[in-house]
Amino acid sequence: MKRLLYITLALILLSSCSGGKKVQNVPQTRKFPVLEVPAMLTDRQEVLSYAGAHFWDAFFSGSGITDTSAVLGVPNADLHGVTAEYLQIVSSLPLAEGRKDIGKFFDKMEHRHAEDTSAHIYLLLTEMMSDYLYGTDSPYRDEDLYCTFVSRMLDSPYTQDNLRTSCEFEKRVCSLNPRESVATDFRFRDIRGRNYSLHGVDADYIVLFFSNPGCHACGQIMESLKASPRLDYLQQSGRLKVVNIYIDRELDKWREYVPNYPSEWITGYDYNFVIRDDSIYNVRAIPSLYLLGPGKRVIFKDAPTEKVLAFLENIN
Numbered sequence: 001m002k003r004l005l006y007i008t009l010a011l012i013l014l015s016s017c018s019g020g021k022k023v024q025n026v027p028q029t030r031k032f033p034v035l036e037v038p039a040m041l042t043d044r045q046e047v048l049s050y051a052g053a054h055f056w057d058a059f060f061s062g063s064g065i066t067d068t069s070a071v072l073g074v075p076n077a078d079l080h081g082v083t084a085e086y087l088q089i090v091s092s093l094p095l096a097e098g099r100k101d102i103g104k105f106f107d108k109m110e111h112r113h114a115e116d117t118s119a120h121i122y123l124l125l126t127e128m129m130s131d132y133l134y135g136t137d138s139p140y141r142d143e144d145l146y147c148t149f150v151s152r153m154l155d156s157p158y159t160q161d162n163l164r165t166s167c168e169f170e171k172r173v174c175s176l177n178p179r180e181s182v183a184t185d186f187r188f189r190d191i192r193g194r195n196y197s198l199h200g201v202d203a204d205y206i207v208l209f210f211s212n213p214g215c216h217a218c219g220q221i222m223e224s225l226k227a228s229p230r231l232d233y234l235q236q237s238g239r240l241k242v243v244n245i246y247i248d249r250e251l252d253k254w255r256e257y258v259p260n261y262p263s264e265w266i267t268g269y270d271y272n273f274v275i276r277d278d279s280i281y282n283v284r285a286i287p288s289l290y291l292l293g294p295g296k297r298v299i300f301k302d303a304p305t306e307k308v309l310a311f312l313e314n315i316n
Contacts (some may be wrong), residue, residue, distance in 0.1 A: 030073040032082045033058030052090045052101040060108040087132055087140040091246035095179050099148040106152040117162045120159040136285045139304050147174035173282035183296050184280045188245055188268035191258045199296055203241040208290035210245050210283050214258030218287040222307045230312050233263055
């Protein structure tokens, strides 16, 4: 029997574990149940699909204490670790499949919470999943999956009323430019006054970089992009272009800083100021990276630099 081990961006098949005997009426902790993958599944994509659909089955069917230190007996540190692995799995699936799996997680969470509302299972797990999927500093953030999750929160009777307004806003902005959709076009202007449109940029791949002058994190991303031999090769071949956009109004500071950007980048500013108002793009924090593919379709939105560069390494 093959087994799934929870390690970063790797898929290993493991055998199941029993978790030991339960002692009745005594609060207990347990290890997160290892996922059993049927031996007949040999294709990697089939294994990923099975893992995404069944990752939480044994966890939610088990028992144990639920408090500030553990959920259904699984200590918080362990639960956070496996949640990161789960999100890496579902984010690698086609978007419709990943969203379906997030929905299954939500169904199971609601069902267990309904059995014992005093245990606060719903509150603890929604906070954890929201931090992972929507936290600006989370390396596992994924607005497309979070859009499904926060939509379910809006529909759930267990969501606190004081959270519903923020859930409605997050659902709206996360629905902008989902993965696999054609990125919304917008116009911008460079320092010489020349006008461009995003859809007018002629390249198979576009790294869309929302940045600010003098921003430390922006500088780190800029250096990472400049240091990538693969990105440089794709730029030299004409297959990729970096479009670097400023969305704020302090244009004097921007103009002063422009010489610091690589000359081969297309650097401009949103002269209509339509991006900052969250009407066409959800730029929650600067910096923000998007990767667009052929047909200007979104591959990643607001993605960690490492994720973008790793994808570019595998372009044929």
